[in-house]
Amino acid sequence: MVRGTIGRCRWAIAEGHLPEALSPSSARLESGETACLLNAGEVDAHVAITVYFANREPVGPYRVTVGARRTLHVRFDELIRPQPLPRAIDYATVIESDVPIVVQHTRLETEGAQSALMTTMAYAE
């Protein structure tokens, strides 16, 4: 058994929805959509995220680096440059890396004591 690189360089997530901007609260801290990235390899992964919409041109790439042997959980509402994502609309994402990574999509909704969860491995190519 070998510890090391696993994954692919191009991934897609077809579901995405950012709610209206919320006032600061613990719920806001907990809720949201996340792309969980795993780079199990020995070199840093330079990742470009492009975001697609229903009625406008895509934006991006948003750039993040996942260090060698590290995981990074990217919250979509924290993608700020080149521009903050618009709110209250559907979106989808393509995630491209210069080395193999693994991508999983998770949404957590929390309201008071309630919570709802969903997750799926992204589509890899």
Place this chain on the structure above:
Amino acid sequence: MVRGTIGRCRWAIAEGHLPEALSPSSARLESGETACLLNAGEVDAHVAITVYFANREPVGPYRVTVGARRTLHVRFDELIRPQPLPRAIDYATVIESDVPIVVQHTRLETEGAQSALMTTMAYAE
């Protein structure tokens, strides 16, 4: 890293359930099953959705177009032509496109302050 086409041309979702038709309400607006389609390529995707049932012949194709570089979130309860989907029964879907797309299946159930979520990438071939 190249921005462009990703995905496959044939997808399937084996789970599906449309509840009884609901009276108009905010819950109705929020709840439902969705096929999220991403067309990251440079030409429009012409998509045909065929719906299968337990005890009757399949219906369709329902036709939708996903523009180049666009995402489309298709609600199954809004598929009207050639016929509205029957209610309160299980179904499954095959989604075929003339160019590669990515398909993700999501169900949201909302009742009052409660919500439940599930999602999965569809099966691609």
Place this chain on the structure above:
Amino acid sequence: MVRGTIGRCRWAIAEGHLPEALSPSSARLESGETACLLNAGEVDAHVAITVYFANREPVGPYRVTVGARRTLHVRFDELIRPQPLPRAIDYATVIESDVPIVVQHTRLETEGAQSALMTTMAYAE
């Protein structure tokens, strides 16, 4: 675009849990684990389900038929022959078909007004 067969002949679901047997109630009717099977092809699918446990030999096969161009949602708590599944234990399943099908695993938990959902495409080979 061709309507017809999609899928694989061997699938696996690694997660499974049957709760203690419940008294008859609407909750019971709603809750449960399901394997959703889609046979989009033109001949019937003869399906064999084998169930694996943590501490005992596997049981099965449980046999179901999914008609041509039909979907079947199999509830695990309704698998009776060759023997009812034991309760309150973890299990996993291998689902084999003589023609290609698509398999999706879904769990619904309902208690009063609460519900929780999860789903994933099964592993295909």
Place this chain on the structure above:
Amino acid sequence: MVRGTIGRCRWAIAEGHLPEALSPSSARLESGETACLLNAGEVDAHVAITVYFANREPVGPYRVTVGARRTLHVRFDELIRPQPLPRAIDYATVIESDVPIVVQHTRLETEGAQSALMTTMAYAE
């Protein structure tokens, strides 16, 4: 139809989160993240789990054995040797086996009468 081996030898789960350690309670018994492993083959599977973090070196391997024709549901909060997993941080996992297995990732959150569920097949290579 042949009963026997199904799966792959290398799997990854990119999402993971262990909450703060909880006081003993029924909620604690129910909640948690699980890797469900299925070994449908005829020889035992020797499995090594490596856990990756955002800001520190990976730990492991944690070693478990899944008997021939058995399933094992591994709770991440029960991985103790070589060291207990740190709490309240994000993680990801690579799961390697000397024979093919199937891996599914599930998280259950329970608080009082509320529950939230999510699941996905892991990424296989």
